[in-house]
Amino acid sequence: MAGLSVILPACNEAEEIGACLETLLGSSPKPGYGSGSIPVPMPIEVIVIANGCTDATAEIARGYAPHFKRMGWDFEVLERPEGGKMAALNAGEAVARHRARAYLDADVRLGKPLLDQLARVLQTDKPVYASGLCQIAPPASFATRAYARLYARVPFMTKGVPGCGLFGVSAAGRRRWGQFPDIISDDTFVRLSFAPCERLKLNSAYVWPLVEGFGRLVRVRKRQNAGVAEIAARFPELAANDDKPRLGWVAIAVLALREPVGFVVYGAVALLTRLGPAPKDWSRGR
Numbered sequence: 001m002a003g004l005s006v007i008l009p010a011c012n013e014a015e016e017i018g019a020c021l022e023t024l025l026g027s028s029p030k031p032g033y034g035s036g037s038i039p040v041p042m043p044i045e046v047i048v049i050a051n052g053c054t055d056a057t058a059e060i061a062r063g064y065a066p067h068f069k070r071m072g073w074d075f076e077v078l079e080r081p082e083g084g085k086m087a088a089l090n091a092g093e094a095v096a097r098h099r100a101r102a103y104l105d106a107d108v109r110l111g112k113p114l115l116d117q118l119a120r121v122l123q124t125d126k127p128v129y130a131s132g133l134c135q136i137a138p139p140a141s142f143a144t145r146a147y148a149r150l151y152a153r154v155p156f157m158t159k160g161v162p163g164c165g166l167f168g169v170s171a172a173g174r175r176r177w178g179q180f181p182d183i184i185s186d187d188t189f190v191r192l193s194f195a196p197c198e199r200l201k202l203n204s205a206y207v208w209p210l211v212e213g214f215g216r217l218v219r220v221r222k223r224q225n226a227g228v229a230e231i232a233a234r235f236p237e238l239a240a241n242d243d244k245p246r247l248g249w250v251a252i253a254v255l256a257l258r259e260p261v262g263f264v265v266y267g268a269v270a271l272l273t274r275l276g277p278a279p280k281d282w283s284r285g286r
């Protein structure tokens with residue numbers, strides 16, 4: 001049956017989970033109603049996995065159950081005493097009913113049309129990976145503002161389908177792996193499980209935040225680099241799907257001229273990621 005399961009792992013996201021769920025509830029048109037001349041609602045389920053929480057994440061999420069019921073969507077909150085994003089994803093998948101899947105981070109805010117677009121493109125017999133247009137949330141700190149200005153211009157963000165905090169896969173695509181492996185970077189693993197021609201960037205946006213402050217940018221960048229290296233070592237067959245553009249000297253010079261302060265901050269973060277041990281967990285460092 002056509003439908004979409006939205007799997008949302010959340011560890012100590014009491015300050016974020018409500019706004020994230022509200023953007024799901026604010027989806028317009030509702031999935032299915034935007035797909036043709038005869039509106040047919042599409043079944044949607046949202047599964048929040050509160051893993052290792054010591055705050056009110058689960059309680060706040062459950063407070064939205066009546067709103068999802070009014071939408072006609074299934075909604076469930078699972079609680080796990082243990083942390084770990086991969087285990088949380090696997091717990092959500094174990095109860096998911098629809099074969100097409102979307103994976104959403106609690107700090108992401110969806111634009112109104114995006115869920116409908118995502119749900120529709122995943123109703124296919126072909127393997128598909130899809131995400132929306134990633135817009136970086138306006139940063140508060142000087143370092144993150146400068147970093148974001150340059151990061152938004154790199155080819156990985158402008159030309160690729162990065163899936164920062166939000167991506168979906170069709171049923172055929174989801175069959176490419178079993179349970180999520182115990183790794184750092186779930187988004188890299190899933191994206192590289194699809195050839196570039198199988199990845200779709202939709203024309204609706206979502207908002208995704210960078211961490212605030214220079215030190216946190218370094219820590220998160222270290223985690224990202226460690227996650228990419230881990231996948232290269234454990235799943236070398238996925239390297240064939242890596243189409244991340246390499247910047248030449250001319251492109252680097254253009255970026256430096258357009259965003260000189262951002263270039264300095266971005267370069268300093270990249271340099272410092274080479275120092276010290278790599279992190280072993282999946283935390284975003286907030």
